Amino acid sequence: MRYFLLIALSTHSFGHNFLSPLATLRSAHSTLSHAFTRRRPYPTIQMEETLRKALAEKQSAVDSQGNAVRALKAAKAAKADVDAAIEALNGLKLEKASIEKQLQAAVSGGGGADGSLNREAFRQTVNNTLERRLFYIPSFKIYRGVAGLYDYGPPGCAVKSNVLGFWRQHFVLEENMLEVDCPCVTPEVVLKASGHVDKFTDLMVKDEKTGTCYRADHLLKDFCNEKLQKDLSITAEKAAELKHVLAVLDDLSSEELGAKIKEYGITAPDTKNPLSDPYPFNLMFQTSIGPSGLSPGYMRPETAQGIFVNFKDLYYYNGNKLPFAAAQIGQAFRNEISPRQGLLRVREFTLAEIEHFVDPENKSHPKFSEVAKLEFLMFPREEQMSGHSAKKIPLGEAVSRGIVNNETLGYFIGRVYLFLTRLGIDEDRLRFRQHLANEMAHYAADCWDAEIESSYGWIECVGIADRSAYDLRAHTDKSGVALVAQEKFSEPREVEKLVINPVKKELGLAFKGNQRMVVEALEAMNEKEALEMKATLESKGETEFLVCTLGKNVTITKSMVTISKEIKKEHQRVFTPSVIEPSFGIGRIIYCLYEHSFYTRPSKAGDEQLNVFRFPPLVAPIKCTVFPLVQNQQYEEVAKVISQSLTTAGISHKIDITGTSIGKRYARTDELGVPFAITVDSTSSVTIRERDSKDQIRVDVEQAATVIKEVTDGRTTWADVWSTFPHQSSASADDD
Numbered sequence: 001m002r003y004f005l006l007i008a009l010s011t012h013s014f015g016h017n018f019l020s021p022l023a024t025l026r027s028a029h030s031t032l033s034h035a036f037t038r039r040r041p042y043p044t045i046q047m048e049e050t051l052r053k054a055l056a057e058k059q060s061a062v063d064s065q066g067n068a069v070r071a072l073k074a075a076k077a078a079k080a081d082v083d084a085a086i087e088a089l090n091g092l093k094l095e096k097a098s099i100e101k102q103l104q105a106a107v108s109g110g111g112g113a114d115g116s117l118n119r120e121a122f123r124q125t126v127n128n129t130l131e132r133r134l135f136y137i138p139s140f141k142i143y144r145g146v147a148g149l150y151d152y153g154p155p156g157c158a159v160k161s162n163v164l165g166f167w168r169q170h171f172v173l174e175e176n177m178l179e180v181d182c183p184c185v186t187p188e189v190v191l192k193a194s195g196h197v198d199k200f201t202d203l204m205v206k207d208e209k210t211g212t213c214y215r216a217d218h219l220l221k222d223f224c225n226e227k228l229q230k231d232l233s234i235t236a237e238k239a240a241e242l243k244h245v246l247a248v249l250d251d252l253s254s255e256e257l258g259a260k261i262k263e264y265g266i267t268a269p270d271t272k273n274p275l276s277d278p279y280p281f282n283l284m285f286q287t288s289i290g291p292s293g294l295s296p297g298y299m300r301p302e303t304a305q306g307i308f309v310n311f312k313d314l315y316y317y318n319g320n321k322l323p324f325a326a327a328q329i330g331q332a333f334r335n336e337i338s339p340r341q342g343l344l345r346v347r348e349f350t351l352a353e354i355e356h357f358v359d360p361e362n363k364s365h366p367k368f369s370e371v372a373k374l375e376f377l378m379f380p381r382e383e384q385m386s387g388h389s390a391k392k393i394p395l396g397e398a399v400s401r402g403i404v405n406n407e408t409l410g411y412f413i414g415r416v417y418l419f420l421t422r423l424g425i426d427e428d429r430l431r432f433r434q435h436l437a438n439e440m441a442h443y444a445a446d447c448w449d450a451e452i453e454s455s456y457g458w459i460e461c462v463g464i465a466d467r468s469a470y471d472l473r474a475h476t477d478k479s480g481v482a483l484v485a486q487e488k489f490s491e492p493r494e495v496e497k498l499v500i501n502p503v504k505k506e507l508g509l510a511f512k513g514n515q516r517m518v519v520e521a522l523e524a525m526n527e528k529e530a531l532e533m534k535a536t537l538e539s540k541g542e543t544e545f546l547v548c549t550l551g552k553n554v555t556i557t558k559s560m561v562t563i564s565k566e567i568k569k570e571h572q573r574v575f576t577p578s579v580i581e582p583s584f585g586i587g588r589i590i591y592c593l594y595e596h597s598f599y600t601r602p603s604k605a606g607d608e609q610l611n612v613f614r615f616p617p618l619v620a621p622i623k624c625t626v627f628p629l630v631q632n633q634q635y636e637e638v639a640k641v642i643s644q645s646l647t648t649a650g651i652s653h654k655i656d657i658t659g660t661s662i663g664k665r666y667a668r669t670d671e672l673g674v675p676f677a678i679t680v681d682s683t684s685s686v687t688i689r690e691r692d693s694k695d696q697i698r699v700d701v702e703q704a705a706t707v708i709k710e711v712t713d714g715r716t717t718w719a720d721v722w723s724t725f726p727h728q729s730s731a732s733a734d735d736d
């Protein structure tokens with residue numbers, strides 16, 4: 001939810017959490033392709049940061065040695081001493097030049113002897129492959145497309161369905177969550193209550209001549225990053241200033257943002273024309289419900305509100321018990337100002353959201369011990385403020401030291417980590433970054449983003465926030481329906497309480513059929529409102545009172561309600577639950593997964609680079625291909641029999657009976673990330689090839705589908721299969 005402020009897969013384990021001892025042995029297998037070591041396709045941001053730091057240190061060493069040389073010369077020191085100092089200075093300069101060179105290579109990258117690409121080139125290669133193989137298609141392409149709208153083609157749909165299937169299994173099933181499916185079209189009142197109508201805005205600037213719109217903070221961010229990365233001549237002070245601007249970017253008011261844009265002379269990126277002052281732009285797509293045009297609505301910008309407004313019924317469905325979680329997968333719509341970053345910032349996307357409702361006085365989690373030992377990159381607020389990098393912290397320690405606010409929030413952070421890494425996200429390019437105080441809404445207790453490093457930099461893919469009672473209170477206030485929970489006491493407790501007693505007889509006479517709505521609204525008043533009403537009734541005898549469910553004010557007189565503070569024996573506590581919300585941008589996760597899974601390897605002839613997606617079987621759009629080695633009717637019959645068994649076993653697969661060379665057919669399926677290929681080269685037995693190692697085993701025709709089913713379901717590993725079945729020489733397999 002936006003706030004209104006401004007494995008490494010081990011050799012043959014496929015996305016599942018078990019590794020047989022054989023897998024460890026197998027990792028020594030000398031024919032392993034480089035694919036198994038997750039070589040980064042381009043230098044990571046962390047590497048760049050380290051080099052930048054080293055360069056700054058070397059620069060200050062050069063400066064002070066320069067001063068030392070000048071001082072020696074001024075003091076007319078002995079020639080030998082001056083020469084020694086100059087030699088030291090030259091040495092430092094050489095070291096500085098070498099770091100500069102490395103940094104330059106890291107920033108612009110490219111053409112490394114190891115075949116590494118720079119970020120843009122890598123991204124281009126991945127995106128070309130994705131588009132060519134129809135993982136995605138720019139929407140309405142034949143009409144030149146619309147920025148920020150994309151279709152998923154067949155393999156993209158299959159990947160998305162696999163990711164969502166695993167999400168349901170990993171979260172909904174595991175925690176017995178209550179899944180709902182609410183409409184995208186939402187009436188204005190709901191989004192007014194949530195704050196979206198008034199505050200779901202980004203600051204926009206316009207090219208004063210062409211009218212092209214840009215997000216103001218993005219222009220400032222790009223300017224600062226570009227200066228920091230490409231201009232190696234900037235002083236340490238200037239670099240610190242730019243970094244400070246980046247750190248407080250989300251906090252800048254419209255005026256401050258405008259002032260910085262002017263100070264740095266930032267102009268429209270495409271035309272270099274001057275820019276307007278920044279002004280807020282609401283990101284929701286507006287519509288109206290029904291033909292009259294009198295009932296305004298919006299396309300929902302998130303799915304969460306659908307869950308909040310159903311809280312009362314869901315709580316009842318759950319036997320009036322807390323904690324419980326509700327979940328929803330669905331489309332969200334945001335009219336992004338200038339969507340760049342391809343699939344990462346789009347105008348319609350799939351969100352998968354969880355709202356876990358918990359007693360604010362007890363945020364412990366019964367299953368926290370299951371994730372407490374996990375250790376992964378965390379980037380707490382303090383580390384960010386002091387300029388340090390993310391570091392590995394055991395989750396249990398992060399919670400016990402209070403770095404993470406509470407166990408339930410910690411539990412979900414751990415579960416999100418497991419979810420992402422099991423999908424195939426590289427754990428070294430995943431970090432959990434805590435929101436800075438200025439990023440969090442005032443009501444939030446703590447927020448962490450799962451950020452994944454891609455060629456675009458660190459990208460927020462999952463937001464995990466403890467939003468306290470804000471959302472349920474907001475809808476209680478607006479709707480007049482109490483979205484609360486009760487805790488029954490074993491022994492009654494004495495407490496001073498504000499008691500609101502609507503006098504139903506009087507209210508019934510005055511409001512007839514509307515009586516219930518007025519009673520509910522009176523009972524839903526908070527302490528401040530009730531005491532104000534009491535004072536007005538005592539001084540004036542009556543007061544106007546807004547009943548939201550009626551959509552109008554009614555007159556309440558002194559005889560209709562009594563409001564008092566009394567010592568009462570309570571048998572239960574009534575409270576608004578806190579909500580802990582993990583919110584997953586499914587498209588962003590999938591795009592990062594594409595980048596983390598992609599690699600190239602030379603063809604057998606060495607004359608071209610072949611593309612491979614190393615998807616774990618869990619994610620792979622197609623689990624297996626079946627092809628006869630040569631065009632031959634008997635082999636084709638066997639291929640069809642195997643294909644039928646795979647269908648019966650529920651394994652998505654593709655049969656390829658074209659006469660193309662086997663090497664080319666392998667290359668085609670590698671590019672779709674298909675983990676296994678069955679090649680029919682006899683009528684009794686066939687080979688199964690594993691995509692990344694290109695290793696092959698031989699199995700009986702009757703066994704083929706079962707073996708594939710077991711490895712794709714994660715019930716066994718390729719390592720186990722490799723140790724069970726005879727090996728097949730792969731010498732001829734990848735001939736082009």
Ligand code: AMP
Pocket residue numbers: 001002003302334336343344345346347349351460461462463583584585586587588
């Ligand atoms: P937010 O409510 O802004 O925290 O967004 C929740 C999640 O939705 C984020 O963590 C992102 O993964 C995803 N998201 C937000 N905006 C976009 C967008 N324009 N395009 C794609 N995904 C988005």
